[in-house]
Amino acid sequence: MELRQLRYFVTVADELNFGRAAERLRIAGPSLSQQIKALERDLKVRLFDRDRRSVALTAAGSALLPQARALIGQADEFRRQALGLSSSVPVRVGYVQWCPTDWAERAAGVAQVRVDTWVMPSHAQAARVADGGLDLAICWVGEADLRALSLEATLIGVDRLYAVSAGPESSPVHARDLTVLVDADESSWSSWNRFAEQFADASGAHVVRVEDGGVTGSTFLDHVRRLRRPVLNNPKGQNDVTPPDMTRRAVQAPTPMWTWSLVWRQEDPNPLVHNVVDALTVGVDRSVLTGPGLWLPPDDPHRGAAD
Secondary structure (H helix, E strand, O other): OOHHHHHHHHHHHHHOOHHHHHHHHOOOHHHHHHHHHHHHHHHOOOOEEEOOOOEEEOHHHHHHHHHHHHHHHHHHHHHHHHOOOOOOOOEEEEEOOOOOOOHHHHHOOOOOEEEOOOOOOHHHHHHHHHOOOOOEEEEOOOHHHHHHHOEEEEEEEEEEOOEEEEOOOOOOEEHHHOEEEEEOOHHHHHHHHHHHHHHHHHHOOEEEEEOOOOOOHHHHHHHHHHHOOOEEOOHHHOOOOOOOOEEEEOEEOOEEEEEEEEEEEOOOOOHHHHHHHHHHHOOOOHHHHOOOOEEOOOOOOOHHHHO
16 A cells, blocks of 8 residues: 555545546546555455446445545655654745646645635736745746746646637637737736737737726626627636537637746745745646647747747
């Protein structure tokens, strides 16, 4: 029996779905299934009842789950103490819209993480890191932002933006046939406006300026219906459900890519911050920024990953 197998067991128990658990653990589904079977063989008990449609804990699995959680907690505390880390001083992390669902677990072996509940725009979160209000933040930044705020950045996630259009048409949309919404409220939408205007300049997409926060949410959908044209989706609505009278469509020539950076202060002396950076970014797939036809802003700090 290995500690990582106990982590796998606990994650599957949390999700009751092998696919979601594998995604959360960042391993292949078949590998996760094999590891659970190996653990069951070692323990000589069946932990899950599973078929094609459902996963459920067995009586033995339910009985062992609290002990597995306790063992993992003890192992993480042991590692923190061995590294000479203080579990009483958490690393403060903020985000804008997207964040890893398992970041507390991924950082558990190196530091305590306190996720800040004050969700703010990218430029505001980056500024909070610069002034010491946060230790780390997940946000969208450009090279100019990093220089101005004396921040470092590494890639932590990528969104491939798409278009939303009224009606059933689902074919890919050429970027020059898109509408891009830009909002007058710079305090909320500064980063999006910069991205959208640069994309429009590069691709020939049509810019429409609004004053109602309609770059996302229900007001965005109202604009799509009114304009009767494909409209570029904002990353804040990346995982929103598409209404039945609308269709999500791929964008091509070029395809806009929105990058999420994990940022921290240059020369931050706290080793916990750097340990958390490593823990949160291990296994990040940079290959999504490779290939023809992708577009990133000229000062995107991760353009090199796409070259």
